[in-house]
Amino acid sequence: MKFHDKSVVVTGGVGGVGQALVKLFAREGAQVLFTDRSEEDCAELSDKLSRKSLATRFVAGDLRNKLDCENIINTAIDQMGGVDILLNNAGIIPRGTILETTDDMWFSALDVNLNAAFFLCRAVIPHMQKVGGGAIVNTSSAWGIYPGPGHVAYCTSKAALAALTKNLGRDHAGDGIRVNAVCPNEVNTPMLRSGFIQRGLNPDTAIEELGKSVPLGHIAEPEEIADVIAFLASNESRYICGETVEVTGAKPVYG
Numbered sequence: 001m002k003f004h005d006k007s008v009v010v011t012g013g014v015g016g017v018g019q020a021l022v023k024l025f026a027r028e029g030a031q032v033l034f035t036d037r038s039e040e041d042c043a044e045l046s047d048k049l050s051r052k053s054l055a056t057r058f059v060a061g062d063l064r065n066k067l068d069c070e071n072i073i074n075t076a077i078d079q080m081g082g083v084d085i086l087l088n089n090a091g092i093i094p095r096g097t098i099l100e101t102t103d104d105m106w107f108s109a110l111d112v113n114l115n116a117a118f119f120l121c122r123a124v125i126p127h128m129q130k131v132g133g134g135a136i137v138n139t140s141s142a143w144g145i146y147p148g149p150g151h152v153a154y155c156t157s158k159a160a161l162a163a164l165t166k167n168l169g170r171d172h173a174g175d176g177i178r179v180n181a182v183c184p185n186e187v188n189t190p191m192l193r194s195g196f197i198q199r200g201l202n203p204d205t206a207i208e209e210l211g212k213s214v215p216l217g218h219i220a221e222p223e224e225i226a227d228v229i230a231f232l233a234s235n236e237s238r239y240i241c242g243e244t245v246e247v248t249g250a251k252p253v254y255g
């Protein structure tokens, strides 16, 4: 029960990596409040987990909306008495070069992948300061460090999230608040699978094929990313602060 005395907020809790995080932290004894867009999907996940004796709370909200972001933190404080760990995991992936990127794709990427993390961190940090510390783990991407091809809005938003992480890590280390980011390459989740489906490919076959390009032999499963996030949120990483940790199975980002 590594997190038995911790209260955790997970964004994008219904998604691939999000569900792995919600399960991991609930199994390890944390109080978990997760959030996602659809109330119905959140309720379905929470019910499914409670049948496995994993208690969770949720609040639905749209991370593009500042008030929803602030409401998530306020609800978490009201219901759990505090937030020790914030996991900014939610993300979207508009696909295209600059010429294929509409205003809506650009602003949505920045709203969900960057601005939500800004609003959530700004709301939670004063509470963490009051209790002498906390941990924040942002999910950036290997594509935020080395841009992958034809995803200009996504890569820019993830690069900015990596920069936000380093800034907050620097500014709040003295408060005992560690802010780090995980930067995965490809992960087997609905986000990646939807890209194959859009291109008319069978996602299982495509993922098996993609796995051959990874030196470790397969693309990451959501649990393999959740384990790294849990490490960064735990006391075991107490001297890691303001870092962007690449988790790629040794696969570089190809241009």
Ligand SMILES: NC(=O)c1ccc[n+]([C@@H]2O[C@H](COP(=O)([O-])OP(=O)(O)OC[C@H]3O[C@@H](n4cnc5c(N)ncnc54)[C@H](O)[C@@H]3O)[C@@H](O)[C@H]2O)c1
Residues within 6 Å of the ligand: 011, 012, 013, 014, 015, 016, 017, 018, 035, 036, 037, 061, 062, 063, 064, 089, 090, 091, 092, 112, 139, 140, 141, 142, 183, 184, 185, 186, 187, 188, 189, 190, 191, 192
């Ligand atoms: N899958 C990959 O290959 C990969 C690679 C690198 C980084 N990442 C990052 O990992 C994180 C988790 O992604 P995933 O692969 O589990 O994707 P996913 O699509 O399975 O999950 C993302 C979740 O975020 C939620 N979300 C999106 N927009 C929202 C909004 N406006 N308000 C509230 N919730 C919203 C979605 O509903 C979804 O449940 C993301 O930040 C993603 O960018 C993923």
